[in-house]
Amino acid sequence: MELHVRYEGDDDPDKCSARKLARMDEAELHRATRSTPPGIVLNPFAEQALSPADRPTPGDGARHSRLVALDCSWETAEREAFDLEGVHRSLPFLVAGNPVNYGTAFQLNTVEAFAGALAILGERDHAERLLSTFSWGHTFLELNEEPLERYANCEDSSDVIDVQDDYLAEE
């Protein structure tokens, strides 16, 4: 899948995972909303959780084969900031493995959000490739190994929420 980032530029540029992905030609940064192409928008406020039902199928338009994230500080990541064109999906319970937010559920950085989404959509190799260039990348996969596998085996969003409920009950 193509990876696109609406890049706000209000977070520490030295720690920004989206900038690193762009330097590696793994993602394209867009500095304005109007230049950001439509796609599956990774939005923590979206009502529907991402699931394997969102996998692109032949005949779907290009927007179904693009993942779009908003790279901004969590302080400015309010509902209105995700005013991007496309199908909005939240990621289910997953835990950050990056050093800034280590152990925090639901607040992933951009590369973790892309990798989690790709794994749920059945593109595990792509997810691993993205994370392999971050020293802590393997931690994200280790922490989330079981939930990622279970989500990837779900049929649709309501199945994903049922699996998520198992993890939230343990919290």
Ligand SMILES: C[S@@+](CC[C@H](N)C(=O)[O-])C[C@H]1O[C@@H](n2cnc3c(N)ncnc32)[C@H](O)[C@@H]1O
């Ligand atoms: C708020 S930014 C923070 C980025 C951070 N500055 C970095 O260096 O990667 C992380 C983005 O990843 C996506 N994301 C993170 N957690 C998510 C979740 N639980 N559901 C959907 N998208 C999520 C969203 O697009 C979100 O805006």
